[in-house]
Amino acid sequence: xxxxxxxxxxxxxxxxxxxxxxxxxxxxxxxxxxxxxxxxxxxxxxxxxxxxxxxxxxxxxxxxxxxxxxxxxxxxxxxxxxxxxxxxxxxxxxxxxxxxxxxxxxxxxxxxxxxxxxxxxxxxxxxxxxxxxxxxxxxxxxxxxxxxxxxxxxxxxxxxxxxxxxxxxxxxxxxxxxxxxxxxxxxxxxxxxxxxxxxxxxxxxxxxxxxxxxxxxxxxxxxxxxxxxxxxxxxxxxxxxxxxxxxxxxxxxxxxxxxxxxxxxxxxxxxxxxxxxxxxxxxxxxxxx
Amino acid sequence: xxxxxxxxxxxxxxxxxxxxxxxxxxxxxxxxxxxxxxxxxxxxxxxxxxxxxxxxxxxxxxxxxxxxxxxxxxxxxxxxxxxxxxxxxxxxxxxxxxxxxxxxxxxxxxxxxxxxxxxxxxxxxxxxxxxxxxxxxxxxxxxxxxxxxxxxxxxxxxxxxxxxxxxxxxxxxxxxxxxxxxxxxxxxxxxxxxxxxxxxxxxxxxxxxxxxxxxxxxxxxxxxxxxxxxxxxxxxxxxxxxxxxxxxxxxxxxxxxxxxxxxxxxxxxxxxx
Amino acid sequence: xxxxxxxxxxxxxxxxxxxxxxxxxxxxxxxxxxxxxxxxxxxxxxxxxxxxxxxxxxxxxxxxxxxxxxxxxxxxxxxxxxxxxxxxxxxxxxxxxxxxxxxxxxxxxxxxxxxxxxxxxxxxxxxxxxxxxxxxxxxxxxxxxxxxxxxxxxxxxxxxxxxxxxxxxxxxxxxxxxxxxxxxxxxxxxxxxxxxxxxxxxxxxxxxxxxxxxxxxxxxxxxxxxxxxxxxxxxxxxxxxxxxxxxxxxxxxxxxxxxxxxxxxxxxxxxxxxxxxxxxxxxxxxxxxxxxxxxxxxxxxxxxxxxxxxxxxxxxxxxxxxxxxxxxxxxxxxxxxxxxxxxxxxxxxxxxxxxxxxxxxxxxxxxxxxxxxxxxxxxxxxxxxxxxxxxxxxxxxxxxxxxxx
Numbered sequence: 025x026x027x028x029x030x031x032x033x034x035x036x037x038x039x040x041x042x043x044x045x046x047x048x049x050x051x052x053x054x055x056x057x058x059x060x061x062x063x064x065x066x067x068x069x070x071x072x073x074x075x076x077x078x079x080x081x082x083x084x085x086x087x088x089x090x091x092x093x094x095x096x097x098x099x100x101x102x103x104x105x106x107x108x109x110x111x112x113x114x115x116x117x118x119x120x121x122x123x124x125x126x127x128x129x130x131x132x133x134x135x136x137x138x139x140x141x142x143x144x145x146x147x148x149x150x151x152x153x154x155x156x157x158x159x160x161x162x163x164x165x166x167x168x169x170x171x172x173x174x175x176x177x178x179x180x181x182x183x184x185x186x187x188x189x190x191x192x193x194x195x196x197x198x199x200x201x202x203x204x205x206x207x208x209x210x211x212x213x214x215x216x217x218x219x220x221x222x223x224x225x226x227x228x229x230x231x232x233x234x235x236x237x238x239x240x241x242x243x244x245x246x247x248x249x250x251x252x253x254x255x256x257x258x259x260x261x262x263x264x265x266x267x268x269x270x271x272x273x274x275x276x277x278x279x280x281x282x283x284x285x286x287x288x289x290x291x292x293x294x295x296x297x298x299x300x301x302x303x304x305x306x307x308x309x310x311x312x313x
Numbered sequence: 314x315x316x317x318x319x320x321x322x323x324x325x326x327x328x329x330x331x332x333x334x335x336x337x338x339x340x341x342x343x344x345x346x347x348x349x350x351x352x353x354x355x356x357x358x359x360x361x362x363x364x365x366x367x368x369x370x371x372x373x374x375x376x377x378x379x380x381x382x383x384x385x386x387x388x389x390x391x392x393x394x395x396x397x398x399x400x401x402x403x404x405x406x407x408x409x410x411x412x413x414x415x416x417x418x419x420x421x422x423x424x425x426x427x428x429x430x431x432x433x434x435x436x437x438x439x440x441x442x443x444x445x446x447x448x449x450x451x452x453x454x455x456x457x458x459x460x461x462x463x464x465x466x467x468x469x470x471x472x473x474x475x476x477x478x479x480x481x482x483x484x485x486x487x488x489x490x491x492x493x494x495x496x497x498x499x500x501x502x503x504x505x506x507x508x509x510x511x512x513x514x515x516x517x518x519x520x521x522x523x524x525x526x527x528x529x530x531x532x533x534x535x536x537x538x539x540x541x542x543x544x545x546x547x548x549x550x551x552x553x554x555x556x557x558x559x560x561x562x563x564x565x566x567x568x569x570x571x572x573x574x575x576x577x578x579x580x581x582x583x584x585x586x
Numbered sequence: 587x588x589x590x591x592x593x594x595x596x597x598x599x600x601x602x603x604x605x606x607x608x609x610x611x612x613x614x615x616x617x618x619x620x621x622x623x624x625x626x627x628x629x630x631x632x633x634x635x636x637x638x639x640x641x642x643x644x645x646x647x648x649x650x651x652x653x654x655x656x657x658x659x660x661x662x663x664x665x666x667x668x669x670x671x672x673x674x675x676x677x678x679x680x681x682x683x684x685x686x687x688x689x690x691x692x693x694x695x696x697x698x699x700x701x702x703x704x705x706x707x708x709x710x711x712x713x714x715x716x717x718x719x720x721x722x723x724x725x726x727x728x729x730x731x732x733x734x735x736x737x738x739x740x741x742x743x744x745x746x747x748x749x750x751x752x753x754x755x756x757x758x759x760x761x762x763x764x765x766x767x768x769x770x771x772x773x774x775x776x777x778x779x780x781x782x783x784x785x786x787x788x789x790x791x792x793x794x795x796x797x798x799x800x801x802x803x804x805x806x807x808x809x810x811x812x813x814x815x816x817x818x819x820x821x822x823x824x825x826x827x828x829x830x831x832x833x834x835x836x837x838x839x840x841x842x843x844x845x846x847x848x849x850x851x852x853x854x855x856x857x858x859x860x861x862x863x864x865x866x867x868x869x870x871x872x873x874x875x876x877x878x879x880x881x882x883x884x885x886x887x888x889x890x891x892x893x894x895x896x897x898x899x900x901x902x903x904x905x906x907x908x909x910x911x912x913x914x915x916x917x918x919x920x921x922x923x924x925x926x927x928x929x930x931x932x933x934x935x936x937x938x939x940x941x942x943x944x945x946x947x948x949x950x951x952x953x954x955x956x957x958x959x960x961x962x963x964x965x966x967x968x969x970x971x972x973x974x975x976x977x978x979x980x981x982x983x984x985x986x987x988x989x990x991x
Binding site for chain 3: 371374375376442443445447528529530541544545546547
């Protein structure tokens, strides 16, 4: 028994160390830093209580970044979810070349975001393919390109994000669809239910757990959008996001570690609340069914 | 009858349309990477047949691409191997040993999974600068050696294996280490393969932490190098796309070989939740 | 007897080893472009050959994160022995005691080099000028001719520039009069400051006590810049503007000597005109900056470091570097008269421009002030509303910055 205990300790040591050194310790340090005016390059610092948090709520750059982040989340999540579900339904049966189509749809989501961002920066520039496309459908494209215009920059990045992620969520939906027994559909068909009725009465309700998973994962990921902003616009033209703000404030020029930590914790709380919201929304409905 | 035919044609139209949309940007990337450098890109050039490999050659010869590639590979493989070993160890302990702390530890794994990574940006940066491992390979490797998703994945898998073989070996007098490595680990190969692919892919593509935790060219990984290429005077779109292609090709190859594991890794996690 | 000989021999050997033991010094520098990096490596190799007891470890920096990297290194005590700094960062690091005071060392050089103003902080010299930089006005001769101008005409006043830019802009749908920068760190403000200074505006009063950024002259200058931007601006990042200009689509741009390198290396067929930046009266004031070599105060090998600094900044090495880089402004005054520069009409423009160029205040907080000014220009150009408002906000930030010291 005793030997087992020490073996167990040795076995869990890697996680224990990682947990304490790279998660708990930084979390606590960051929390405390949020209450100081600590700046990395300056030796002395002071406890300032809630001053950082108060300042953040009147910091127009931070508020704008938060606003853009919310636009990003609320704009991409519904679109991604609907599209990926649609694509999953589209390929969820046997047909020639199914494997190839599925693989092709999935490919963008395993490519590096940096690569995608670079390609789309080229596609979005003045005289690029997207400008060409919009001219074909009769829409006016911004004169300087989509990324150099405050009214189109953020939405262009959002569209790119949707494009990239639909394949990934499509796969998850496919797995969820597979787990729905065929007998249910058989029974529905016998009772005269059409395809649309089957979709809303059988498919969607039974996909709730998968939907919840996707919504939570996507929310956590989308709230932290950074790479695209860094590569494509550096936050200019109204595209700064929360994490980009944290990066700019804490890791460039002024190195305001304390101030940025407070901002990071505000974002943390927002993400936690948002995820909790999904759980509440989707769990409760399940009980009603 | 006719309705079925029309329906099928529409379906294929939609499928192919989607395929074009999903695949075009990557095709464009490859096309631009093969165009001659030093001129502005004309979109019509996508139909040209001329191509050149000079952009690729330039990147390796004058822009440190070889180093970036090596760094990404080195860090990727190290982190993957580390995860295979350590996640397995921890997962085994959590699956097979029954102690109160184990339950707590497992809860800690789940909790950490829910914590958004951005919260680590400032503290990891400050801590690494202060401790001196900022801008070294350690910074790229140490924090990512034990991934909670990996622990979760492998633990689930181990729990589905009956412990009878381990017990038999224990009765025979075999040591714990022997049991772990010779008996259980081989049985876990499917889960470990999925884990390896997940970890390698995530690591290969990752940008945020490799960017903020390093600043020198010689420890830079491929995505970071690519993103920073934008500031170089000698790098135009042709070179940039060539660099992007270099970042994509290994992923493509791995994807073709290990498609099943990749898909299974993504879907298993989702369904179990 | 044998023992004594043994000990003497060992002692001699040890002393001999010490004497031939190499000192390694680290040099961080920014010239990573493949057209010029080999020159740097060659110079380092020659230096090592001439000084067999010194080895140089070279590290490349990029402008994207160079400032951060240097700041972190200095703060954590891991800075190199020699570091190349941009002219407007010297005061910052000197004020924090990171740079060695080289006033005595360079005293005999002071009349042979240009640029000491940017290297001096509170009366002491902390850096040696290496390659200076300024901005000039480039124009497309063909477009000017098409717009009806003489084959020798260049704008001398800003008002003339405006009219010419408008005329060129009207030549066609895809032709623009003026290349206007999008917000890019360390870039946008350098396009505005020439207009700012040419209009007679200043950031601080002469006694450095008051920030007068939003003066009438400054507002007028920014309004002028915005007019050009709004009515005939090709809006893109620096590279985009250069590409369009070299493709013959833009009439005027402000750029540095690297544009000449691009024309040569990319074999562009543009009919290039270079001239001094126009002012209210002629000549206008351009932006002056440059690359300086500094020695780390905490370096254990200052003598070796200074040797490297002297070697790299020697007139001969400046000349060969300028030739490799197609640079226009060596800091060595003697070299500025070399035929390499005098025989090239564009390089001559740069040399002339340097004489009427102004550098930003030598202030430890310049990086933050630069940020504030950049923001102001960005908000004025791309936001809605009056141009004065962003300048007032920038002034507010600068005042707060100074007050918190």
